Amino acid sequence: MTEAVTNRQARDAIAKDYEWGFSSAIEQEFAPKGLNEDTVRFISAKKNEPQWMLDWRLKAYRAWLEMEEIDWAKLDIPAIDYQDAYYYAAPKAKPKLGSLDEVDPEILRVYEKLGIPIEEQKVLAGVEGARKVAVDAVFDSVSVATTFREELLRAGVIFLSISEAIKEYPDLIKKYLGSVVPQRDNLFACLNAAVFSDGTFVYVPEGVRCPMELSTYFRINAENTGQFERTLIVAEKGSYVSYLEGCTAPMRDENQLHAAVVEIYAHEDAEVKYSTVQNWYPGDAEGKGGIFNFVTKRAMCAGDRSKVSWTQVETGSAITWKYPSCILKGADSVGEFYSVALTNNRQQADTGTKMVHIGSGSRSTIVSKGISAGHSNNTYRGLVKVMPGAENVRNFTQCDSLLLGSECGAHTVPYIEVRNPTAQVEHEATTSKISEDQLFYAMARGLDAESAVALIVNGFAREVLKQLPMEFAVEAQKLLGISLEGSVG
């Protein structure tokens, strides 16, 4: 055996074909192709929105027309023809669903293929004393099933599709929508504000600890249909919620635009944990197809001692542009960002975070693990900003990159702006290659090349993976092609 053979094995191991590339035949109802004011009106009308919501969308649309393309990321973004896409697709209207049993069996089957059987989760949740996971299943653009709503409501937690929330809780939506990510924040966030199709609204009242992990599975299922999810999470004083978001998408031949917005608003002593496993279709080995994933995620840690923790495992998409951030406004507020980004073949990722310290005593932790293989490019881009009035701020940043093969790239672009001399900011960065020594050692103990790579990558990403809630850790490890961790301790 030669060295080249093992390099190839390593590449093959990481270049596993996309397993979940299937598409299901569910009747679609499209908005007409293209983007103009009528498209916005169509979407709003389809969803029976009140006038104020339509006005908000139209305002965003008009602002979007004047916004500039983003060119600062280390991404090669093909020109996007916004007129050649659909902006709304929904499963054909059906009578309002009372339970999962009424959901199109085809939709349920799709989830089963993904290994996320709602049925099973329902059963699990029904078990006395069992930990519960509420799933607000977003199929394409419209929520078709919402479970556990009643139990959550008993706790006072609102967990609804954002379309429903607009009708049922207009005051909350008016107060918080766009309060963390303004319409004009960036091109993609603005587009989302104009055409967002659906998403999730979570409201946790004062002092309430949400009784279960909240989980939404997003999935693109319509050719040429952009996905414009909008999520809004409001945590009142002293509340706690853990929210899980996961994506898989079917195999596609054409690029699909995905521009989501997530806003989190945390009041005094509130804590929000937001976890993502992202596995949008990355395109084929030559880079054909695949999702363009332009996401704006931001948390406002408004209250004193509020805390928001972002954890993400990003393995999919042809292009990932994503910087989950925290505005640390409250005194002693805490922001965390834990990220694993894996790119392969021709994938490009430019991802990281922004920690903006406004409150005194605010603290932030950034741990980023980038894994590059094939011809991919993987960039960490992070901003740590300390405002003049913020005393005794602390930040710790660690950025590690792991390279598989010699044709991929890893880049680390930290921006540090400190305007207060009491701040303590640390940045550590490493870049390493997966070594032949490690591979051979693991293979000599009985692991094939694929499992050996998975094991080493798992170890590299461990610090981040262990931040994920149990429900998600499994899926994340699966996505990294990794076996379950042994029963240590």
Added chain:
Amino acid sequence: MSVNVLKISNLHATIADKSIINGLDLVVPSGEVHAIMGPNGAGKSTLAYVLGGRPGYDVTGGSVDFDGQDLFAMEPHERAAAGLFLGFQYPVEIPGVSYLQFLRESLNAQRRSRGEADLSGAEFIRLAKAKAALLGMDAEMLKRPVNVGFSGGEKKRAEMVQMGIMDPKLAILDETDSGLDIDALKAVGAGINSIMRAPDKSVLLITHYQRLLDYVKPDRVHVLSAGKIVRSGGPELAHELEREGYAEVAA
């Protein structure tokens, strides 16, 4: 009747087109411990890596029969599953992966390829604790990432614990004694004896010095020089080497 677990015939091997092994013949029967000794650069570690299947070590001639199978037709992990254990001179660190996870996954991969059922977490931990105790290693160490922050002696002890867990037919131990203090040397020697001294097991002990052979008594000693076995004998050959040096004996 003893069976030859390892039969090396006229082996030639190169690294980066440089000839290192030059027509090596060696037979190790079941139930025997053979020592390979030789000066630096004789090809000792190369032999170990060639038998283990390390990439970059190219076999250019000859054959190796391992327990009735063509060794070179197997990938490194298949050799492990077939019962070959390679003890490393420089055990490798794998950050973020606990020893327990590493060994459980490795052992279960071997078991699956032999058509055996996986060991459960509890079964595996029982096994690992027992083997760690045998080698005088604190089982808590197995919760730590593979070899990260281990001293030289701890790494070698951990190699022996791995050998105990894998329970191989043939262990090829590449300078397992290097860098060990006398207590660790004793422990490693005792470990080799208790794990591998059995009628159906064999050891190929690659070493520079005679001192490990005080604890693990070899059935045969072979002198490797310039990529060939130049002399073979009983345990007394090791003492002769120690007394007179390789230059004399190999000449």
